[in-house]
Amino acid sequence: MRVATWNINSVGARLPRLLEWLESAAPDVLCLQELKSTADAFPYEAVQALGYEVAAHGDGRWNGVAILSRVGLDDVVRGLDGGPDYEGVQEPRAVSATCGPVRVWSVYVPNGREVAHAHYAYKLEWLKALKAAVADDAAGDRPFAVLGDYNVARADTDVWDIKLFEGATHVSALERAAIDELEAGGLAEVMPRALKYDVPFTFWDYRDLGFPKNKGMRIDLVLGNPAFNAAVKDSYVDREARRGKGASDHAPVVVDLEL
């Protein structure tokens, strides 16, 4: 089966691209982030017409996550139980579901903005709460993975020029340690293979010709438990989906499993 994750940067603006990608890549399960729509405003009918069930979790103009599945969609949980508030609100940044033989989480980890910003502390707290929330599934025998936009570049080579990131978020030691901590709960990364370039970046900023110059970052990750990772046959970043007009600033990460 094929499982994928994609930060689509608005499901409304990206709908034609999303439908096209569902048809061409034909994932069995797709985790989406940054819906930028309420759950009610999700384009259910268009997606269902392609054979997918949908679990969406969103509340408006920011954030929002979803899981699309054509192999079953059960035991849906919206939100991150025990997760921190930001400015008094529990933001819609996580949704989980069982899709046939696998259980998946779709996560949109807070950005952090600046190291000194309250959003950064919130990001670290959020990752800590995520570890606690997935502990049982991570340690279980059922194939399990947490897929999404982690907003963390784990290695210096996961950004196009580490010198430009001095003192910035996404590359700081505490953020990287928080991902290591999440893995310590029983998960390990599924590494996508490199395609045109050595590093399989997943994000390229719209500004300053980020994509043509390959000024990218590898921040969309798949963390699986041993049962999930043992079934992995291939993984790649579909950078073709980043090309051209009307693209998201993120590309999908695809994982093929023998399940």
Place this chain on the structure above:
DNA sequence: ATGGCTAGCCGTGCTAGA
């Protein structure tokens, strides 16, 4: 050309993204 940001919102500029 893979091309100089993009999306959403009561908006006519601002916030957020990373």
